[in-house]
Amino acid sequence: MTADTAIAPHGGQTLRRSTRYRTLRRFTRHRLAMFGLVVIVLLVMACAIGPSLVPFDQFQLNMRARFREPFATVHILGTDELGRDLLARLLMAGRISLTIGFAAMVIAVTVGTIVGTIAGFYGGAIGSALMRFVDAVLCFPTIFLLLTLAALVSPSILTITLIIALTAWMEVARVVQGQIRALRERDFAVAAEAMGAPDRWIMFKELLPNAVAPIVVAATLIIARGILLESYVSYLGYGIQPPVASWGNMLEKAQQYLTTAPWLALLPGLMITLAVASFNFLGDGLRDALDPRSDLT
Amino acid sequence: MTPQPTTASADGPPLLEVRDLTVEFRGQTGKVAAVNGVSFDVRPGETLALVGESGSGKSVTSLAIMRLIQRAGGNRVGGSIRLRRRSGDTVDLLAVSEDEIREIRGTEIAMVFQEPMTSLNPVHTIGAQVAEGIVFHRRVSRKAALAEAVELLDLVGIPEPQRRIRNFPHQLSGGMRQRAMIAVALACKPNLLIADEPTTALDVTIQAQILELLQGLQRQTGMSIVFITHNLGVVAEVADRVLVMYAGRIVEEAGVVPLFGRPLMPYTQGLLRSVPRLDMMSGAHEELEAIPGNVPDPTAMPAGCAFHPRCAHFRPSLCDTAVPGLEPADPEHSVRCARWRDVAAGVPA
Amino acid sequence: MSSFLTRRLIQSLILLWIVSMIGFALLHLTPGGPLSQFANTPGMSDEDLTRLAEQMGLNRPLPVQYLEWFGRLLTGDWGRSYRDQSPVLYVIGSRLGATLQLMITATLIAVIVGGFVGVVGAVRRYSFFDQFVTIGAMVALSIPTFWFGLVVIYVFSVKLGWLPPGNISPVGNESFIVFVHHLIGPSMVLGLVTTAIWSRFMRSSMLDVINQDYVRTARAKGLSERIVLVRHVLRNALLPMITIAGLEVPTLLSGALVTETVFTWPGMGRLFLDSIGYRDYPVVMGLLTFTAILVIIGNLLADILYVVADPRIRLQ
Numbered sequence: 001m002t003a004d005t006a007i008a009p010h011g012g013q014t015l016r017r018s019t020r021y022r023t024l025r026r027f028t029r030h031r032l033a034m035f036g037l038v039v040i041v042l043l044v045m046a047c048a049i050g051p052s053l054v055p056f057d058q059f060q061l062n063m064r065a066r067f068r069e070p071f072a073t074v075h076i077l078g079t080d081e082l083g084r085d086l087l088a089r090l091l092m093a094g095r096i097s098l099t100i101g102f103a104a105m106v107i108a109v110t111v112g113t114i115v116g117t118i119a120g121f122y123g124g125a126i127g128s129a130l131m132r133f134v135d136a137v138l139c140f141p142t143i144f145l146l147l148t149l150a151a152l153v154s155p156s157i158l159t160i161t162l163i164i165a166l167t168a169w170m171e172v173a174r175v176v177q178g179q180i181r182a183l184r185e186r187d188f189a190v191a192a193e194a195m196g197a198p199d200r201w202i203m204f205k206e207l208l209p210n211a212v213a214p215i216v217v218a219a220t221l222i223i224a225r226g227i228l229l230e231s232y233v234s235y236l237g238y239g240i241q242p243p244v245a246s247w248g249n250m251l252e253k254a255q256q257y258l259t260t261a262p263w264l265a266l267l268p269g270l271m272i273t274l275a276v277a278s279f280n281f282l283g284d285g286l287r288d289a290l291d292p293r294s295d296l297t
Numbered sequence: 298m299t300p301q302p303t304t305a306s307a308d309g310p311p312l313l314e315v316r317d318l319t320v321e322f323r324g325q326t327g328k329v330a331a332v333n334g335v336s337f338d339v340r341p342g343e344t345l346a347l348v349g350e351s352g353s354g355k356s357v358t359s360l361a362i363m364r365l366i367q368r369a370g371g372n373r374v375g376g377s378i379r380l381r382r383r384s385g386d387t388v389d390l391l392a393v394s395e396d397e398i399r400e401i402r403g404t405e406i407a408m409v410f411q412e413p414m415t416s417l418n419p420v421h422t423i424g425a426q427v428a429e430g431i432v433f434h435r436r437v438s439r440k441a442a443l444a445e446a447v448e449l450l451d452l453v454g455i456p457e458p459q460r461r462i463r464n465f466p467h468q469l470s471g472g473m474r475q476r477a478m479i480a481v482a483l484a485c486k487p488n489l490l491i492a493d494e495p496t497t498a499l500d501v502t503i504q505a506q507i508l509e510l511l512q513g514l515q516r517q518t519g520m521s522i523v524f525i526t527h528n529l530g531v532v533a534e535v536a537d538r539v540l541v542m543y544a545g546r547i548v549e550e551a552g553v554v555p556l557f558g559r560p561l562m563p564y565t566q567g568l569l570r571s572v573p574r575l576d577m578m579s580g581a582h583e584e585l586e587a588i589p590g591n592v593p594d595p596t597a598m599p600a601g602c603a604f605h606p607r608c609a610h611f612r613p614s615l616c617d618t619a620v621p622g623l624e625p626a627d628p629e630h631s632v633r634c635a636r637w638r639d640v641a642a643g644v645p646a
Numbered sequence: 647m648s649s650f651l652t653r654r655l656i657q658s659l660i661l662l663w664i665v666s667m668i669g670f671a672l673l674h675l676t677p678g679g680p681l682s683q684f685a686n687t688p689g690m691s692d693e694d695l696t697r698l699a700e701q702m703g704l705n706r707p708l709p710v711q712y713l714e715w716f717g718r719l720l721t722g723d724w725g726r727s728y729r730d731q732s733p734v735l736y737v738i739g740s741r742l743g744a745t746l747q748l749m750i751t752a753t754l755i756a757v758i759v760g761g762f763v764g765v766v767g768a769v770r771r772y773s774f775f776d777q778f779v780t781i782g783a784m785v786a787l788s789i790p791t792f793w794f795g796l797v798v799i800y801v802f803s804v805k806l807g808w809l810p811p812g813n814i815s816p817v818g819n820e821s822f823i824v825f826v827h828h829l830i831g832p833s834m835v836l837g838l839v840t841t842a843i844w845s846r847f848m849r850s851s852m853l854d855v856i857n858q859d860y861v862r863t864a865r866a867k868g869l870s871e872r873i874v875l876v877r878h879v880l881r882n883a884l885l886p887m888i889t890i891a892g893l894e895v896p897t898l899l900s901g902a903l904v905t906e907t908v909f910t911w912p913g914m915g916r917l918f919l920d921s922i923g924y925r926d927y928p929v930v931m932g933l934l935t936f937t938a939i940l941v942i943i944g945n946l947l948a949d950i951l952y953v954v955a956d957p958r959i960r961l962q
């Protein structure tokens with residue numbers, strides 16, 4: 001119980017190792033997290049190498065093979081209103097959606113970490129000004145902010161990624177700021193300060209590594225969120241533009257064929273849900289594994 | 298800490314008979330026997346003190362009597378706890394139905410907890426919390442119960458009870474809150490009150506007042522009290538008999554006079570040496586000795602006598618092989634120590 | 647109590663101020679800035695634009711412009727829609743009701759269904775029900791709202807024919823039944839995420855309370871398990887849920903935008919999307935600021951409610 005929090009003067013090495021081992025064990029025993037991890041690996045692999053295995057191109061139109069139902073023809077998952085192979089499109093769309101989710105996470109985590117570290121380390125006026133800014137950005141409903149920003153730029157993978165990151169960094173900033181401020185109170189940072197270490201060194205070498213666990217959890221959840229947000233903007237027409245496929249924009253057209261070709265709506269939605277849920281499960285599992293308090297339950 | 302002579306009647310059948318009580322918790326690190334084969338009686342009208350360091354199983358014992366140990370998650374409560382009910386029947390609290398234990402709780406056995414800050418619900422008034430048990434058990438109107446609550450608050454020495462019943466816990470001081478807690482416990486006139494460190498969280502002068510209150514209430518009602526504490530000064534003040542617990546076992550049991558006069562277990566002796574004495578405060582300086590070492594980790598109990606890593610009288614292969622039995626040294630004095638005769642005879646460690 | 651509320655009020659005003667600055671900044675980022683509405687007007691020459699800029703004070707320092715803009719914000723002069731020249735606040739106001747209907751109904755669903763599920767999950771912790779619901783809530787949080795909307799339309803409107811396929815009930819001489827009938831689908835869709843969130847927070851809030859000392863005290867009094875649960879656990883576990891409800895406002899607004907699009911529901915979300923389509927920036931920016939203000943008000947209301955519900959703060 002106490003082993004996780006104690007900073008033992010001696011025997012600390014073994015303590016830390018056993019803590020790490022227990023964390024790993026908690027994680028591997030988390031069935032949902034493992035499920036998420038496996039699905040993510042499979043999805044990434046499918047989207048990476050899948051398209052070269054499917055005998056159709058995502059852009060290849062075939063007006064004589066429109067609206068083919070899944071599992072009925074050589075088009076395993078059927079075709080869309082232009083006769084394009086749905087499987088090929090889903091896999092290529094997956095590349096886009098997953099890439100955006102991941103890239104947006106990297107940017108959001110970087111921005112959030114920097115803002116949070118500065119706010120947490122300096123505290124005072126700078127810190128509270130930054131955190132009030134974070135609070136203010138959080139007041140804007142995400143989709144409203146996202147669409148406003150999307151309307152201001154010309155849509156491309158890069159801009160969409162940036163915009164999603166811009167609406168996702170605040171949680172990380174909060175988490176990091178809280179962690180850093182708590183850690184700063186603890187004596188080792190004070191000790192480093194007393195030895196005359198420069199601010200930047202204390203921030204990044206001493207404090208930040210201790211905030212890694214919650215950052216990792218937040219990062220995983222941001223990927224989930226990024227994929228979801230991409231699908232929202234693309235569905236609403238301000239994200240990835242056709243003919244390039246993303247899971248979101250594949251649904252845009254699908255709505256009007258809901259009665260005649262429901263699979264066009266069903267499949268991309270299932271892909272989004274599967275991917276997002278997997279990252280959510282993974283994030284949840286990581287949180288449980290990295291949080292020492294969960295030892296008690 | 299002059300032990301006071303007992304006033305309670307020591308005769309007659311016991312009110313409560315605990316036999317071989319064992320409580321096991323199952324955690325991630327395996328099974329932990331928090332209480333291990335504990336047996337004792339509580340006699341009518343007496344005050345029985347349960348002492349021991351933190352983690353020795355005092356609270357778990359008392360919660361087991363109330364049947365408030367959650368049995369979910371592989372926790373196990375074994376043995377028997379026989380209560381002589383008001384009706385004259387004797388029942389095993391560990392075996393009675395959910396309905397029956399609920400009827401017993403509050404009305405026949407009540408409990409006062411250590412933390413008056415957290416033991417009262419912050420969103421309900423004091424009056425509501427005192428009255429609630431009365432309404433539930435006696436099916437009287439809320440109004441009548443509140444009137445009783447006023448009397449109870451008056452009984453436990455809360456000034457302006459009429460006004461206080463409308464207060465919330467956070468509006469009362471710690472001592473007042475503990476008085477309110479006692480009023481909650483007394484609401485249905487139990488004949489056994491378990492007080493789990495009722496004064497630990499309070500400052501010294503308040504502690505004395507609460508002790509006085511409990512003793513006064515006991516004189517009025519004739520109830521038995523199981524008083525849990527790790528403060529032997531308090532024990533000397535209130536107890537008739539004392540149970541000393543260590544690592545989930547009873548290691549010494551005696552009347553308060555013999556225990557303080559002639560402690561036989563090295564652990565008890567250590568506890569006594571670590572008590573600040575009244576005569577010390579008045580000038581005679583004497584070093585306070587804490588017992589060296591720490592309470593054993595419940596997941597890694599020492600073999601044999603659990604106290605042996607800390608014991609000055611320790612003899613290898615005698616003390617660390619089998620758990621010593623609880624042996625009667627006198628008819629009213631039992632001790633669990635392989636060397637109690639040597640200890641009693643004053644053989645130096 | 648008053649000190650707590652005063653502090654929260656000041657915090658809200660500061661937030662409002664920062665929000666307004668962000669809004670102002672975004673307005674200036676729009677193509678053509680505040681002038682763009684005229685730039686699109688046919689027959690407008692560059693000289694005309696320069697003259698207009700001068701008239702509107704756009705060549706003055708930004709801080710001065712901001713102060714004027716903020717003043718107009720406070721007095722309710724939020725500019726005019728490009729599309730029909732009606733005042734922005736009026737346009738927003740005409741759509742507010744429809745969105746609030748959705749949000750309130752969805753919240754009711756979330757509180758009742760999510761609350762119930764969370765309570766049962768906490769009481770029967772680790773049971774099959776608990777695990778099933780925990781996974782279910784996580785999946786629900788992963789479903790894109792618009793897609794769930796499509797599924798609901800497909801199942802309940804197309805296949806079963808139970809629900810109208812969208813659109814708010816026509817205004818006017820309509821019966822309450824018809825009104826509710828139209829409300830069911832979109833509210834269900836909007837409520838999904840909030841319900842999932844409520845069930846998760848309700849469960850953990852219950853678990854926080856269930857091990858409190860005062861719950862043990864209640865049991866030690868010999869009360870029935872139902873009374874212990876309702877009076878001592880649920881009553882206390884609901885306190886933090888007030889804050890959660892306040893924090894749900896932005897999620898609900900975002901969800902409303904998407905839900906309204908799928909169900910062609912004439913609320914603020916639809917208005918927002920249409921306005922973006924028409925590049926009607928005054929309305930877009932007005933709505934953005936307006937929703938942020940709604941969020942701040944929501945949080946403030948939650949704080950006030952909290953004070954009413956928690957005697958520790960009320961009687962400080």
Ligand SMILES: Nc1ncnc2c1ncn2[C@@H]1O[C@H](COP(=O)(O)OP(=O)(O)OP(=O)(O)O)[C@@H](O)[C@H]1O
Pocket residue numbers: 322323324329331349350351352353354355356357358527595
């Ligand atoms: N719910 C539980 N689950 C697991 N272990 C428990 C639980 N409750 C108590 N224990 C363990 O049982 C042992 C005895 O605890 P108990 O609370 O009875 O000690 P105590 O004598 O009352 O100490 P204190 O003076 O600190 O109150 C401890 O080691 C404790 O860790």
Ligand code: SF4
Pocket residue numbers: 562563564602603604605606608609610611612615616621633634635636637
């Ligand atoms: S049995 Fe041995 S170790 Fe234990 S108390 Fe007695 S003398 Fe000490």
Ligand SMILES: [Mg+2]
Pocket residue numbers: 355356357493
């Ligand atoms: Mg205790």
